[in-house]
Amino acid sequence: MSVNEDLEYAVVGKFSYGWPNIQELWKIIPKQCELKGDVNIGLLCNRYVLIRASTMEDYINLLSKSMFYIAHRNWYYPMRTFKWDPLFDPEEETSIAIVWISLPALPPNIFDRETIFSLAAAVGKPLQVDLATSNKTRQSCARVKVEVDLLSDFPKRVNVGIKKKTGEIVEKWIDIKYDYLPKYCKSCKLHGHNEKECFVLHLELYQKEDDNEIVDTTKEVASTKDDVEVEKKDKVETVKQKINNHQESWQENGQVEVENGVEVECLNDGTQKKEW
Numbered sequence: 001m002s003v004n005e006d007l008e009y010a011v012v013g014k015f016s017y018g019w020p021n022i023q024e025l026w027k028i029i030p031k032q033c034e035l036k037g038d039v040n041i042g043l044l045c046n047r048y049v050l051i052r053a054s055t056m057e058d059y060i061n062l063l064s065k066s067m068f069y070i071a072h073r074n075w076y077y078p079m080r081t082f083k084w085d086p087l088f089d090p091e092e093e094t095s096i097a098i099v100w101i102s103l104p105a106l107p108p109n110i111f112d113r114e115t116i117f118s119l120a121a122a123v124g125k126p127l128q129v130d131l132a133t134s135n136k137t138r139q140s141c142a143r144v145k146v147e148v149d150l151l152s153d154f155p156k157r158v159n160v161g162i163k164k165k166t167g168e169i170v171e172k173w174i175d176i177k178y179d180y181l182p183k184y185c186k187s188c189k190l191h192g193h194n195e196k197e198c199f200v201l202h203l204e205l206y207q208k209e210d211d212n213e214i215v216d217t218t219k220e221v222a223s224t225k226d227d228v229e230v231e232k233k234d235k236v237e238t239v240k241q242k243i244n245n246h247q248e249s250w251q252e253n254g255q256v257e258v259e260n261g262v263e264v265e266c267l268n269d270g271t272q273k274k275e276w
């Protein structure tokens, strides 16, 4: 197996609050993430592990949940997963994600996997259809899992030419529905929030959350123009340093949206959400 093939289904796991040692992770990640094929797991760098799956099914499974809760010795370690990128940088999360899209009211004559994939290609890279679509037991709506770039546009419909028996080709617009689009901040290059909710871009949002701290940092009065610039830069850096803490709460909010949408994630203890 070449290096590239070995990394075809590679996924990065990010632990935010500690992690079991790598020898333990070799055993518990395949089991708890329900991986069926061979898998190679190694520490990438601080808090990041590289999970090299060997099958498309495991790859999709790893990227389909917004958060895994890895249980070890009566503790849960939250682990988020991202598609591995050759230019992986721990400071920047990839904008690639996997989402479900639906094509409601798709005419039965074009309700086949090949056509559905070609329609879904307008959104991203189609990976798989759901069972009901595959078995054609729900002709009212086709559902496809698609790898998307969250920085790209998401079309609400796609035009298709349907050939009639007479040879005439008629155009038809097919609607595209998105079950849930993860949030991604282009400025921070992080998942879990968008630019409107970004504390770095909107310092006033941070001020609202933590009034006391901001009041403290503004007590010192800058005496020169340079001081003002330094103070402004320092404040942005402070917010950036704390962004990871808020990131988890943003992520938890995102998780709620997933729960309200299609995929409800259940923990081992039967609850649907872990409070930290």
Ligand SMILES: [Zn+2]
Residues within 6 Å of the ligand: 185, 186, 187, 188, 189, 193, 194, 195, 197, 198, 199, 200, 201
């Ligand atoms: Zn941001």
